[in-house]
Amino acid sequence: MKKILLATFVLLASFGAGFSQAKPTHAHASMSPEAKELLEEAIGVVCTQAKLDPKSSIAIDEMQARPSLPIQSPEARAGAERAQRLLPVAKELVITSLRQLSTDYGFQNSRNFNDRLRQAVARVNSVKRVRPDMDSRDNASVFLSRPHVITFGTIFLAGLRSDEGMISVLAHELMHIADGDNDSLRALVGAIGNRASDLTGLSIHGQRGEEVTCDLIGAMAVRAYIVSTPDYQSIARRLARSIQHNCVELDEGDEDHLSPRNTIRALLALNPGLVRELIDDRF
Numbered sequence: 001m002k003k004i005l006l007a008t009f010v011l012l013a014s015f016g017a018g019f020s021q022a023k024p025t026h027a028h029a030s031m032s033p034e035a036k037e038l039l040e041e042a043i044g045v046v047c048t049q050a051k052l053d054p055k056s057s058i059a060i061d062e063m064q065a066r067p068s069l070p071i072q073s074p075e076a077r078a079g080a081e082r083a084q085r086l087l088p089v090a091k092e093l094v095i096t097s098l099r100q101l102s103t104d105y106g107f108q109n110s111r112n113f114n115d116r117l118r119q120a121v122a123r124v125n126s127v128k129r130v131r132p133d134m135d136s137r138d139n140a141s142v143f144l145s146r147p148h149v150i151t152f153g154t155i156f157l158a159g160l161r162s163d164e165g166m167i168s169v170l171a172h173e174l175m176h177i178a179d180g181d182n183d184s185l186r187a188l189v190g191a192i193g194n195r196a197s198d199l200t201g202l203s204i205h206g207q208r209g210e211e212v213t214c215d216l217i218g219a220m221a222v223r224a225y226i227v228s229t230p231d232y233q234s235i236a237r238r239l240a241r242s243i244q245h246n247c248v249e250l251d252e253g254d255e256d257h258l259s260p261r262n263t264i265r266a267l268l269a270l271n272p273g274l275v276r277e278l279i280d281d282r283f
């Protein structure tokens with residue numbers, strides 16, 4: 001069984017309603033050969049930093065190969081403390097990023113969408129706790145029966161060795177919570193998935209669209225965090241931490257997830273600002 005479930009959302013409710021996608025009018029986007037080349041160069045920066053940066057996030061295939069880690073181990077405890085400490089910041093950053101995306105994708109004047117967004121923000125605000133879990137290994141999940149808690153595998157907690165890496169995954173899970181059990185942000189998620197599909201030529205619909213949206217929110221949250229906490233490290237190094245857990249050797253996806261390296265591709269295609277910053281500030 002393929003298991004590249006980085007940060008899964010365990011759906012205990014079934015999808016009763018059909019996946020009726022809104023059809024926003026959007027120009028058919030595509031990428032120039034030059035833009036594609038820059039994007040591949042930026043991936044190179046991210047995955048080179050994975051080897052150079054002592055605080056880089058461990059790749060998920062490497063995490064999967066590791067033995068389970070007891071909750072009381074020093075690395076898991078340090079990770080759990082980091083996650084709990086950063087949860088309030090991550091919540092704020094997710095809400096800001098979500099509002100930004102809603103405007104970017106033209107939903108700011110939709111009353112229906114704004115109602116849903118308000119409820120999504122309330123769900124994010126109600127998250128209180130990170131629960132370390134040995135059996136979850138390299139996954140993080142949200143159970144709809146316990147929407148105030150993010151369950152975090154101890155291997156994953158230990159493998160995200162920077163605030164940036166941790167915020168990115170917390171933001172990913174918070175975006176699942178924002179979308180909720182009724183996929184209430186499906187119009188936005190669908191629009192982002194369509195755009196990512198157009199740009200990359202990959203099929204990014206349904207659950208894949210949601211996963212990419214969660215990762216996009218994660219990258220945006222980290223970008224905003226870096227701006228608000230300047231330090232001596234290079235921006236590229238810090239930005240790379242938000243996506244480099246995808247720098248795998250074994251690049252496999254499944255129905256619900258793009259492969260990790262295609263996840264980086266989709267994210268950077270959606271956010272060319274990141275490409276520029278990764279390349280311009282690589283040293």
Ligand SMILES: [Zn+2]
Pocket residue numbers: 006007008009172176211214
């Ligand atoms: Zn997910």
